[in-house]
Amino acid sequence: xxxxxxxxxxxxxxxxxxxxxxxxxxxxxxxxxxxxxxxxxxxxxxxxxxxxxxxxxxxxxxxxxxxxxxxxxxxxxxxxxxxxxxxxxxxxxxxxxxxxxxxxxxxxxxxxxxxxxxxxxxxxxxxxxxxxxxxxx
Amino acid sequence: xxxxxxxxxxxxxxxxxxxxxxxxxxxxxxxxxxxxxxxxxxxxxxxxxxxxxxxxxxxxxxxxxxxxxxxxxxxxxxxxxxxxxxxxxxxxxxxxxxxxxxxxxxxxxxxxxxxxxxxxxx
Numbered sequence: 001x002x003x004x005x006x007x008x009x010x011x012x013x014x015x016x017x018x019x020x021x022x023x024x025x026x027x028x029x030x031x032x033x034x035x036x037x038x039x040x041x042x043x044x045x046x047x048x049x050x051x052x053x054x055x056x057x058x059x060x061x062x063x064x065x066x067x068x069x070x071x072x073x074x075x076x077x078x079x080x081x082x083x084x085x086x087x088x089x090x091x092x093x094x095x096x097x098x099x100x101x102x103x104x105x106x107x108x109x110x111x112x113x114x115x116x117x118x119x120x121x122x123x124x125x126x127x128x129x130x131x132x133x134x135x136x137x
Numbered sequence: 138x139x140x141x142x143x144x145x146x147x148x149x150x151x152x153x154x155x156x157x158x159x160x161x162x163x164x165x166x167x168x169x170x171x172x173x174x175x176x177x178x179x180x181x182x183x184x185x186x187x188x189x190x191x192x193x194x195x196x197x198x199x200x201x202x203x204x205x206x207x208x209x210x211x212x213x214x215x216x217x218x219x220x221x222x223x224x225x226x227x228x229x230x231x232x233x234x235x236x237x238x239x240x241x242x243x244x245x246x247x248x249x250x251x252x253x254x255x256x257x258x259x
Contacts, residue, residue, distance in 0.1 A: 016228040033226060036219030039161070043213035046172065047250055050205060053196055054253040057189045064187060067177035076173025083165035090162035117162075125167035132171055135195065136186035 032089070035082045042079050091117030150218050150240065157215025160208060168208065196257045206254050210247045217243040 020026035045067075052063040066072060094117050095110035102108070174180065176187040185191065195201035217239050229235065 020226070030223075030226070033219065033223040036216045036223055040213060040216035040220060042169065042173075043209060043216060044246070046205075046209040046212070047246055047253075049172075050196070050209060050250055050253040053189075053192055054256045060189045060192065064177060064189075067173060073174060073178075076169055079169045079173060080166055083161060083169050086158075086165055087162045090158060121163050121166075124163040128164045128167045128171070132182060132186060136183040136191060 032085070035085075038075075038079060038082055039086075041075075045075075087118070087121050091121065150214070150221075153211065153214035154218035157211035157213075160211055161215060164208075193257065196254060197259055199259065202254050202257075202259075206250055209250050213243050213246055 020030045049060075049063050052059040067076075091114050095113045098113065100107050101113070171182065172187075175182045179186070196205055221236065221239055224235065
């Protein structure tokens with residue numbers, strides 16, 4: 001940057017306010033980024049549950065009752081969508097985050113990695129559901 | 138160079154982010170359904186799946202304890218790193234103060250989770 005533009009009195013500072021608003025791609029990116037606050041909030045809901053569980057039956061039942069509140073249910077409905085999207089996008093970008101996998105001299109295709117990842121998620125969700133049913137039998 | 142280069146602590150947070158992200162991607166949707174919708178309402182799951190005696194017994198078993206601790210804390214660490222980068226994207230100066238408050242708070246929550254789970258005994 002030239003000396004004339006970077007004068008000592010008025011240094012040029014490029015504004016970064018709202019840089020993402022004009023491009024639909026960046027709007028989607030930021031929506032996804034903002035969902036991290038919801039994910040943190042969900043972690044806190046679980047944490048409060050653990051604390052209430054350690055405080056005894058009355059405390060825990062209060063927490064469980066609070067989860068039946070329409071607002072709590074709406075929150076978890078949104079969380080369900082957020083996490084479904086998280087699952088989808090996690091395995092969608094996985095070909096870029098993994099080192100190349102070679103099978104029999106051929107590089108495992110991006111599409112194959114996506115499918116394997118999503119299938120693994122399906123299996124893990126089914127397994128968790130199965131374990132929950134088995135424990136509560 | 139006058140300053141000595143220090144080892145970065147970033148890989149620790151990336152590791153926690155990655156582990157939490159992978160767990161959330163693999164079981165997140167089902168976990169939310171069980172803990173926040175099906176469990177509290179008793180829809181699609183046995184009656185009283187989330188009742189106090191059941192959850193207490195689950196949290197007293199070492200495997201249940203480990204599951205609850207890992208899931209709860211890794212979700213928080215995963216989200217913490219993403220919040221950090223979101224703040225950076227919004228132009229906040231993600232210096233020492235912000236980093237240590239965000240990760241410090243998450244560390245406190247991690248310790249609270251450990252304390253709660255250890256106090257329900259084995």
